[in-house]
Amino acid sequence: MTVRVEDLVVAYRRSRVLDGLDLSLDRGVHGLLGPNGAGKTTLVRVLATVLQAAGGTVRLLGQDVSVREGRTHVRRRLGYLPQQLGYFPGFTVREFVEYMAWLKEVPAARVPGAVDEALERVDLTARAGSRMRTLSGGMLRRAGIAQAIVNDPDLLLLDEPTAGLDPEQRVGFRTLLRELGASATVLVSTHLVEDVASACTGVVLLDAGRVVFTGSAEELAAAGEGGEGDTASERGYLALLRGART
Amino acid sequence: MRRALGIELRRGVGIWTALPLTVALALTVLAHPREWAGDWYGWAYYLRTSLIAFGPLVVAAAAWQGGRESRRGLTELLSSASRPALSRAWVSFASPAAWALAALVTVASAMAAVTASHTSYGRPPVLLALSAAAAVLMLASVGFVVGRLAPWRATAPLLAVAVYVGMAVLTYAQSGRQYLSPGLDLFSGYVPAPWWAPLSAAMFLALGVAALLLLADGRRWWAAPALGLAILAAVPIASTGQDAFTADEAGEQLVCARGDPEVCLTRRHADQLPRVAAVVQAVLAGLDTPGPVVEQRVGPGLPDQTGTLNTLYLGADLSGSADLEVVRQDAAQRAVAWNCDGFPSPSDDSLSIATYELADWARERPRPPYGGALQGRTPQQALSLIKQFATAASHCDLAAARALLATPP
Numbered sequence: 319m320t321v322r323v324e325d326l327v328v329a330y331r332r333s334r335v336l337d338g339l340d341l342s343l344d345r346g347v348h349g350l351l352g353p354n355g356a357g358k359t360t361l362v363r364v365l366a367t368v369l370q371a372a373g374g375t376v377r378l379l380g381q382d383v384s385v386r387e388g389r390t391h392v393r394r395r396l397g398y399l400p401q402q403l404g405y406f407p408g409f410t411v412r413e414f415v416e417y418m419a420w421l422k423e424v425p426a427a428r429v430p431g432a433v434d435e436a437l438e439r440v441d442l443t444a445r446a447g448s449r450m451r452t453l454s455g456g457m458l459r460r461a462g463i464a465q466a467i468v469n470d471p472d473l474l475l476l477d478e479p480t481a482g483l484d485p486e487q488r489v490g491f492r493t494l495l496r497e498l499g500a501s502a503t504v505l506v507s508t509h510l511v512e513d514v515a516s517a518c519t520g521v522v523l524l525d526a527g528r529v530v531f532t533g534s535a536e537e538l539a540a541a542g543e544g545g546e547g548d549t550a551s552e553r554g555y556l557a558l559l560r561g562a563r564t
Numbered sequence: 565m566r567r568a569l570g571i572e573l574r575r576g577v578g579i580w581t582a583l584p585l586t587v588a589l590a591l592t593v594l595a596h597p598r599e600w601a602g603d604w605y606g607w608a609y610y611l612r613t614s615l616i617a618f619g620p621l622v623v624a625a626a627a628w629q630g631g632r633e634s635r636r637g638l639t640e641l642l643s644s645a646s647r648p649a650l651s652r653a654w655v656s657f658a659s660p661a662a663w664a665l666a667a668l669v670t671v672a673s674a675m676a677a678v679t680a681s682h683t684s685y686g687r688p689p690v691l692l693a694l695s696a697a698a699a700v701l702m703l704a705s706v707g708f709v710v711g712r713l714a715p716w717r718a719t720a721p722l723l724a725v726a727v728y729v730g731m732a733v734l735t736y737a738q739s740g741r742q743y744l745s746p747g748l749d750l751f752s753g754y755v756p757a758p759w760w761a762p763l764s765a766a767m768f769l770a771l772g773v774a775a776l777l778l779l780a781d782g783r784r785w786w787a788a789p790a791l792g793l794a795i796l797a798a799v800p801i802a803s804t805g806q807d808a809f810t811a812d813e814a815g816e817q818l819v820c821a822r823g824d825p826e827v828c829l830t831r832r833h834a835d836q837l838p839r840v841a842a843v844v845q846a847v848l849a850g851l852d853t854p855g856p857v858v859e860q861r862v863g864p865g866l867p868d869q870t871g872t873l874n875t876l877y878l879g880a881d882l883s884g885s886a887d888l889e890v891v892r893q894d895a896a897q898r899a900v901a902w903n904c905d906g907f908p909s910p911s912d913d914s915l916s917i918a919t920y921e922l923a924d925w926a927r928e929r930p931r932p933p934y935g936g937a938l939q940g941r942t943p944q945q946a947l948s949l950i951k952q953f954a955t956a957a958s959h960c961d962l963a964a965a966r967a968l969l970a971t972p973p
Contacts, residue, residue, distance in 0.1 A: 366644045386782065393646035400644075404637030408575045420568040421645035421652065429567060465641075 327373035347499035349514030352524035397471035407451035576659025606752035608692035616747035623707035630711025699746035705772035740805030767797035896927035904960030
């Protein structure tokens with residue numbers, strides 16, 4: 319298993335955001351769904367090793383991330399796109415991705431090729447020399463994805479990756495996700511159920527800090543037969559949430 | 565590392581501050597050429613002195629760079645990467661530090677070129693200059709770390725003010741602690757003991773390294789040995805104080821030009837002797853100045869010559885040469901200087917005014933008619949009056965001086 323989380327607890331002050339969460343993920347693309355405040359971003363941040371758990375165990379890529387050495391090992395093989403992508407506005411797109419490659423300890427000789435490939439995969443090659451501050455919201459998101467995949471990660475965590483992308487870019491992004499999922503474990507946190515339905519092999523549904531459903535996209539769709547919602551996936555999503563709350 | 569370093573050097577805060585820093589430092593040294601031009605120790609000391617103005621700017625630039633990741637919302641993304649926090653900090657720190665150093669080296673090189681073209685005595689005290697560079701690195705390091713720990717926009721300006729005040733207080737502390745200040749303010753006649761400049765540089769470097777090590781994620785204790793080294797270096801510097809300095813005896817030896825009067829400059833300024841002697845002898849010609857006119861010397865163990873008759877203040881202009889107008893002015897004032905405490909005083913207005921008028925005449929040697937104390941006199945009579953007045957002044961004989969002025973031509 320690439321991701322194995324047991325009895326995970328994360329608390330902000332006295333409120334438990336994640337409360338005894340268990341999760342196991344292996345290679346493939348997994349959609350992380352849930353209503354606002356369910357704990358999606360918190361879970362992604364724990365898996366990205368930037369937030370420490372108050373309890374439970376987190377093993378990623380076979381490493382215990384509560385130990386420094388384990389954390390460092392995981393970070394080398396990790397790609398992460400946070401919900402709010404910060405950037406240095408004066409850097410060019412290429413420099414931003416190169417800088418991140420350096421931070422991820424990509425071997426120096428491999429950096430130029432890895433940067434070119436990452437930019438090509440997100441269709442930003444033509445804007446490689448543009449300053450980050452000149453990019454549109456969608457382009458910034460793509461630059462964020464490029465930095466996340468520049469080290470060819472084994473574990474890729476994407477928090478709201480399609481926010482700001484136009485329909486054409488979203489279609490392209492789903493294709494990219496499927497490619498990445500062939501060789502890595504990809505966890506995509508999103509509000510967009512249709513993204514999950516079309517690109518993800520697995521679905522994790524969170525509510526109130528707990529996993530209330532894990533299964534395939536087809537199982538998600540099947541769970542909502544006869545319920546409310548425009549698509550089968552939405553109907554399944556709503557039905558599972560309702561079921562978890564009753 | 566090289567690639568990331570290149571990106572930071574091109575895109576970091578440092579490159580934007582390089583020009584303002586260079587201009588600020590250049591303006592500082594141009595405002596006080598007499599402190600350094602034409603003298604190697606003056607050059608090195610003034611590099612340190614100028615840090616009182618330059619240092620706070622370096623600190624502010626570094627603090628701005630230090631807070632950049634947080635202000636740009638990048639902390640989380642960067643800390644998810646495997647590269648240790650310290651190497652990330654080091655690369656980011658390189659931007660303000662390297663460009664501040666570049667500003668210092670640029671201005672120091674220009675100053676050195678001026679100095680080299682106007683002095684044949686001595687060699688550049690490179691270790692002293694390097695201690696200024698080490699101080700700049702330390703200031704950049706402290707600024708960067710404070711900016712990283714307090715990443716607000718107000719941090720940089722507030723820190724700059726705090727460092728300016730702190731450094732000014734330390735520099736003029738009138739105790740051994742003043743020698744710990746990056747902005748050291750010393751006269752060029754002081755020569756440090758051989759250990760002083762390397763120890764000073766080591767102290768600054770150790771302090772800078774200690775500050776940066778505070779950013780070593782989970783290994784902050786590494787800062788303790790570096791801080792210990794800085795303290796070890798600081799103790800002898802502070803406890804020895806001025807005793808670590810001696811007069812530049814070889815540099816203070818006099819080289820003289822014969823004539824009326826004989827004019828003597830220190831070896832440090834011997835290159836200026838022909839020009840200075842010509843000016844001084846023109847001013848004092850025919851005034852029978854007793855003894856040679858000697859350059860005013862300053863240094864530990866040397867007698868305080870301030871106000872002493874027949875000593876000459878040797879200013880320097882922007883080209884590094886002696887400022888001949890200053891020399892001319894000083895020689896004329898010395899010609900009729902009063903050898904008594906507190907004179908001319910406000911209660912002796914008429915003598916005071918007359919003294920200035922006679923000094924002006926000696927300096928300019930104008931054609932008649934004259935006004936004031938020399939009214940109705942010929943040039944020969946004016947010269948005679950000044951000679952007698954100078955004798956009275958050198959004996960502090962106020963009555964004789966008044967009598968001379970009252971005597972008709």
